[in-house]
Amino acid sequence: MVEIQKIFMAKDGSAVFVCPSCGREKVFDARPFLDKNPRFDARCSCGAITPALLEFRKSFRKKVRLLGVCIVERTGQEYPIEVRDVSFEGVGFAMADKTVVPDIVVGDVVEVRFRLDNRAKSLVERRGEIRTLRGNFVGVELFPVAYDKELGGYLLGTSSHF
Ligand SMILES: [Zn+2]
Numbered sequence: 001m002v003e004i005q006k007i008f009m010a011k012d013g014s015a016v017f018v019c020p021s022c023g024r025e026k027v028f029d030a031r032p033f034l035d036k037n038p039r040f041d042a043r044c045s046c047g048a049i050t051p052a053l054l055e056f057r058k059s060f061r062k063k064v065r066l067l068g069v070c071i072v073e074r075t076g077q078e079y080p081i082e083v084r085d086v087s088f089e090g091v092g093f094a095m096a097d098k099t100v101v102p103d104i105v106v107g108d109v110v111e112v113r114f115r116l117d118n119r120a121k122s123l124v125e126r127r128g129e130i131r132t133l134r135g136n137f138v139g140v141e142l143f144p145v146a147y148d149k150e151l152g153g154y155l156l157g158t159s160s161h162f
Helices: 149-155
Strands: 005-008 014-018 025-029 039-043 049-055 061-072 078-087 090-095 109-115 123-134 137-142
Touching: 005 014, 014 049, 061 090, 078 109, 078 149, 090 109, 090 123, 109 137, 123 149
Parallel strands: 005 049
Antiparallel strands: 014 025, 039 049, 061 078, 061 109, 078 090, 090 137, 109 123, 123 137
């Protein structure tokens, strides 16, 4: 079995594939892969074909200030929040009202809704699980979905507002 090569995409959308059999490096534009399956076979000029997986999720965490709400499924409570960072896999936020002590525990399933600050003011609605609680700051790991186009375009800077 040939091992799958993980390829990480840089912020500008480029990625580097290094052929495991000859060591040649190939820089390519990874953005066209975003809407497709990130699994593909990389063909090198030496003739080697290597199964590859494009990893663009972990590398993007964007600092933001976006208003939204967090709904806790266990209690039905809805809290106004200020989202501070977003990535493909998670959202970090603080209570919009700092005096509010939310009834949230690690492991709670929540729905987070917030609007992006792109021109379309796209609404992001995702479910996830509380993973960290640090004072006023809450970290949520988002449940995976098929590629999130709104968030993806936003994080990768391919949104129309740029
Ligand atoms: Zn090669």
